[in-house]
Amino acid sequence: MTKGLRRRGTHWSAIAMMALGCCMAIAPVVAASTASKELDSVVMVTIPAGEFLMGSLNGKGRADEWPQRSVYLDEFAIDQVEVTNARFLAFVATTGHRSPPNPYGTGPLVSVKGIEQLPIVQTTWYDAKAYCSWAKKRLPTEAEWEKAARGIDGRLFPWGNEPATSKRANFDREWEEEHTLHPVGSLPDGDSPYGVKDLSGNVREWVQDWYDAEYYQHAPDRNPQGPEKKGVVRSIRGGSWHSPISDITTTARGRGGFALQTHGTGFRCARGLEGQTQQK
Numbered sequence: 429m430t431k432g433l434r435r436r437g438t439h440w441s442a443i444a445m446m447a448l449g450c451c452m453a454i455a456p457v458v459a460a461s462t463a464s465k466e467l468d469s470v471v472m473v474t475i476p477a478g479e480f481l482m483g484s485l486n487g488k489g490r491a492d493e494w495p496q497r498s499v500y501l502d503e504f505a506i507d508q509v510e511v512t513n514a515r516f517l518a519f520v521a522t523t524g525h526r527s528p529p530n531p532y533g534t535g536p537l538v539s540v541k542g543i544e545q546l547p548i549v550q551t552t553w554y555d556a557k558a559y560c561s562w563a564k565k566r567l568p569t570e571a572e573w574e575k576a577a578r579g580i581d582g583r584l585f586p587w588g589n590e591p592a593t594s595k596r597a598n599f600d601r602e603w604e605e606e607h608t609l610h611p612v613g614s615l616p617d618g619d620s621p622y623g624v625k626d627l628s629g630n631v632r633e634w635v636q637d638w639y640d641a642e643y644y645q646h647a648p649d650r651n652p653q654g655p656e657k658k659g660v661v662r663s664i665r666g667g668s669w670h671s672p673i674s675d676i677t678t679t680a681r682g683r684g685g686f687a688l689q690t691h692g693t694g695f696r697c698a699r700g701l702e703g704q705t706q707q708k
Contacts, residue, residue: 466563467522467562467564468515468519468562468565468697470507470508470509470511471508471509472505472507472508472699473506473507473508473622473623473624474504474505474701475501475503475505475506475572475575475576475622477500477501477502477503478500478501478580479498479499479500479501480498480499480501480575480578480579480580480582481496481497481498481580481581481582482496482497482498482499482571482574482575482644482679483495483496483497483644483679484496489677489679489680490680491641492641492642492643492644492681493644493679493680493681494644494645495644495645496582497644497647497649498649499571499575499649499650499652500649500650501571501572501575501650501651502701503701504568504572504698504699504700505699505701506568506572506573506576506696506697506698507565507696507697507698508613508623508624508625509547509612509613509625509626510547510548510612510626510630510631510633510694510695510696511547511548511556511559511694511695511696512544512545512547512548512612513537513543513544513545513546513547513548514544514545515548516528516548516551516559517537517538519559519563520538523558523562525555525558525559525562526555528548528549528550528555528689529689530550531549531550532605532606543606545611545612546606546609546610546611547609547612547626547630547694548695549609549631549691549692549693550689550691550693551634551693551694551695552686552687552688552689553634553662553684553686553688554686554687556634556694556695557634559695559697560695560697560698563697564699565697565698565699566636566697566698566699566700567634567636567695567697567698568635568636568696568697568698569635569636569637569651569652569653570635570636570652570654570663570665570681571652572635572698573633573665573666574665574678574679576620576622576624576627577620577624577627577665577666577678578620578678579620579621579622580621581621583621583678584677584679585597585628585677585678586618586619586620586621586624586627586628586678587617587618587619587620591673592628592629592673592676595615595617595618596615596617596618597615597618597628597629597630597667597676598610598626598629598669599628599629599667599668599669599670599671599672599673599675599676600670600671600672600673601669601670602670603669603670603691608669608691609630609631609669610626610630612625612626612630613625613626626666627665627666627678628666628667628676628677629666629667629669629671629676630666630669631668631669631694632664632665632666632667632668632671632682632690632692632694633665633666633693633694633695633696634662634663634664634684634693634694635662635663635665636654636662636663637653637654637655637662638654638655638656638658638659638661638662638663639658639659639661639662639663639681639683640654640655643655660685660686661684661685662683662684662685662686663682663683664682664683664684665680665681665682666680667680667682668692668693669692670692671692
């Protein structure tokens with residue numbers, strides 16, 4: 429983490445153009461139309477309205493995943509892939525928002541070559557929220573994230589119930605600088621039932637909800653938005669390149685304070701399609 433990649437001279441305008449072009453290369457499985465005027469021209473996947481199984485049966489997983497229950501969600505769309513360095517730096521260039529720290533060495537993140545398609549990391553919850561708001565989107569709720577990951581059959585991983593492998597998820601590894609994270613969408617064997625990518629491993633993902641270990645015990649069964657404000661901790665889902673297999677399941681819940689910045693935490697955006705746009 430201390431070795432420097434000190435290549436400089438990349439222009440903001442080049443990063444912005446790169447972001448707009450690179451995101452369209454990933455073919456959707458079930459995708460929402462993305463208009464050319466979108467600021468964030470990544471493919472979004474439509475998740476249909478309906479019920480799904482959320483959480484784990486008592487005695488499986490961890491206590492904060494209990495009880496398992498049937499939850500109804502309105503239709504929504506979610507980014508097919510995690511937000512990349514190229515996309516986030518285009519946002520920085522456009523808005524003047526601060527750039528996250530460079531986890532690959534010294535110098536600004538924009539100076540590092542060859543990481544454009546890696547997911548952005550070192551983002552706080554506020555950074556993630558600001559990006560999604562700029563893109564006229566929002567962070568997904570925990571329930572939306574989990575449905576996008578597991579579908580309606582209660583599967584343990586996005587691809588099913590088979591064990592995780594290196595062809596399905598990037599997990600349980602040590603940091604190797606720019607060789608640690610995988611380019612977004614590069615492990616199709618790990619796709620969810622809806623064709624959403626990288627929902628297990630690679631980077632953990634900020635979601636909208638406040639974190640409450642006991643929330644599932646009294647949460648509504650229709651479009652849950654998370655608990656009312658409780659402390660300073662938000663939920664994080666999906667596990668990272670460093671996570672053990674128990675933390676990359678579709679039900680595993682993580683948490684972090686607003687200002688948390690790690691080289692294993694990023695995000696993706698969502699959008700309500702039936703007026704569900706409020707973010708707490």
